[in-house]
Amino acid sequence: MTYTGDERGGAGRDGPWWWERRRGAVLDVGLGGVSAVECAVEGVGFAHEASVPVAVGVLFGVVVGAVLVLRRRWPIAVVLVGIAVSPAAMGFLLGVVGLYTLAACEVPRRITATLTAMSLAATFVVMYVRTIGDEGVTRTVVIWLSVFVAVALTVPPVLLGLYIGARRRLMESLQERAVSLERELSLLADRAEERAEWARTEERTRIAREMHDVVAHRVSLMVVHAAALQAVALKDPEKAxxxxxxxxxxxxxxxxxxxxxxxxxxxxESPKSVAAVAAVAPVAAPAAAAFDEGPGPSLAELEALVEQSRAAGMVVELEVRGSGASYAAEVEQTAYRVVQEALTNCHKHAPGARVAVRLAHREGEVAMQVENGPCDGQAVVPALPSGGNGLVGMRERVLKLGGVFVSGPTDAGGFRVSAVLPV
Structure with missing residues (x-):
C-alpha cells in the first residue's frame, strides 16, 4: 500500500519512484541510514547471543535497518519487520517510525489496531524476558517496567501518527472544499454576468418598444396631416x-x-439602478414598474385615440361591448397600445381603407380587435417608414400578460389584429 506521508506538500510531483516530493525521499533515505547504523551496532550483541559471526550480525542489522526506507511504500511490512526483530533487541528507530507511519497513512484502522497490539505485546514479552532474571528485581517490578516500556515505545508514535493523519486529511478536505467553492463562485459569477446581460438586453428591448409606441403613432398622424395640409393649403385655407x-x-x-x-x-439609469444591475438583481423589474405604474394611457382614452385617426381623414368605427371596468394599469396600457399600433399600421399600409375598432369587456378578460378593409388605391399618402417591429412588439406585450394575440390578412383583402388579455 502506497503512503504519501505527512511530509507531502505543494502541487506537482518531483520525487523519484513512490515519493511525491524529493525532500521526502531524502528524509526516508536518511532515516533508513540512521536505522541501519543503529541495527548494525545492535547486531554485534545479537551475533554474540546467537553464536554467529559478528559480520553476519552486522550485515543482518544493516539489512533490517535499511527496511525503514520503504515506510511510505509498504508501512505494514516495515512494522512487521520491526516486530519480528524485537526479540533480537534491535530496531528501536525502525519500530517507532514504522508505527507512526502506519497510523498516519490510509491503512484501515483495524489493521493499525492489530499491528499496534502485536507490537505492544512483543515489546512487553521481550522486556519481561530480558529483565526477569536480574538479581534484586521482583516480578512485580519487572511486570510494571515491561508495561511502561511497551507503552512508551508503542502508544506515543501511534497517537502522533493518528493526529498527523487526521490533520492531513482535514487539510486536504478543506483544500478540496476551497477549490470546489472557488469553482462554484466562478460559475455563479458567469451566471450573474449572463443574467445581467440578459436584463440589459430586455431593458433595451422594452425601452425601444415604449419609444416606438409613443412616437410612431403621433408622428405618423403628423405626416398624414402635413400631407393633407400641403394638398389644401391653396384651395381651402380654413381647412389648412x-x-x-x-x-x-x-x-x-x-x-x-x-x-x-x-x-x-x-x-x-440612476446609480442605484446600475448598482442593482451589478448585483444581479432582476434589473428589468424596476424599469418595468416605472413604465407600467407611471402615468400612461388607458382604455378611457380610446375614444380620443380614434378621433385623432378620424381627424386625419381615416374612416374609423368604434364598437364597445359590455360594461367598462377598471383594470390593472398594465392591462389598460397594453390594450391601448395594441389599438394604437394597429391604427398606426392602418395609416401606413392601408390609406383610405375603412377601419373597425372593437372592444369587448368580458368576464375575466378584455378583448380588442382592429380590422381594416382593402386599401383605397386612390388615396394618396406619403410613404411612411416602417421598422417591421410593430406586430412583434404587440405580440410580446400581450404574451407577457398571459394573453392571446392573432394577426393576419382577411378574406376581403384587409388585415385584422386581435388580442385577448386576462384581467
Whole structure:
C-alpha cells in the first residue's frame, strides 16, 4: 500500500519512484541510514547471543535497518519487520517510525489496531524476558517496567501518527472544499454576468418598444396631416389652418410623452439602478414598474385615440361591448397600445381603407380587435417608414400578460389584429 506521508506538500510531483516530493525521499533515505547504523551496532550483541559471526550480525542489522526506507511504500511490512526483530533487541528507530507511519497513512484502522497490539505485546514479552532474571528485581517490578516500556515505545508514535493523519486529511478536505467553492463562485459569477446581460438586453428591448409606441403613432398622424395640409393649403385655407392646428397639437402631445419617457429613463439609469444591475438583481423589474405604474394611457382614452385617426381623414368605427371596468394599469396600457399600433399600421399600409375598432369587456378578460378593409388605391399618402417591429412588439406585450394575440390578412383583402388579455 502506497503512503504519501505527512511530509507531502505543494502541487506537482518531483520525487523519484513512490515519493511525491524529493525532500521526502531524502528524509526516508536518511532515516533508513540512521536505522541501519543503529541495527548494525545492535547486531554485534545479537551475533554474540546467537553464536554467529559478528559480520553476519552486522550485515543482518544493516539489512533490517535499511527496511525503514520503504515506510511510505509498504508501512505494514516495515512494522512487521520491526516486530519480528524485537526479540533480537534491535530496531528501536525502525519500530517507532514504522508505527507512526502506519497510523498516519490510509491503512484501515483495524489493521493499525492489530499491528499496534502485536507490537505492544512483543515489546512487553521481550522486556519481561530480558529483565526477569536480574538479581534484586521482583516480578512485580519487572511486570510494571515491561508495561511502561511497551507503552512508551508503542502508544506515543501511534497517537502522533493518528493526529498527523487526521490533520492531513482535514487539510486536504478543506483544500478540496476551497477549490470546489472557488469553482462554484466562478460559475455563479458567469451566471450573474449572463443574467445581467440578459436584463440589459430586455431593458433595451422594452425601452425601444415604449419609444416606438409613443412616437410612431403621433408622428405618423403628423405626416398624414402635413400631407393633407400641403394638398389644401391653396384651395381651402380654413381647412389648412385646422390641419396645421392638429399637427401642432399632435406634436405637443408627442413632446409631452417623450419628456415623460425620458424622465423614466433617467430614473432607471440612476446609480442605484446600475448598482442593482451589478448585483444581479432582476434589473428589468424596476424599469418595468416605472413604465407600467407611471402615468400612461388607458382604455378611457380610446375614444380620443380614434378621433385623432378620424381627424386625419381615416374612416374609423368604434364598437364597445359590455360594461367598462377598471383594470390593472398594465392591462389598460397594453390594450391601448395594441389599438394604437394597429391604427398606426392602418395609416401606413392601408390609406383610405375603412377601419373597425372593437372592444369587448368580458368576464375575466378584455378583448380588442382592429380590422381594416382593402386599401383605397386612390388615396394618396406619403410613404411612411416602417421598422417591421410593430406586430412583434404587440405580440410580446400581450404574451407577457398571459394573453392571446392573432394577426393576419382577411378574406376581403384587409388585415385584422386581435388580442385577448386576462384581467
Amino acid at each position: 389652418v385646422r390641419n396645421a392646428a392638429l399637427v401642432g397639437d399632435m406634436g405637443r402631445q408627442a413632446l409631452t410623452e417623450l419628456r415623460e419617457m425620458l424622465g423614466v429613463l433617467r430614473a432607471v
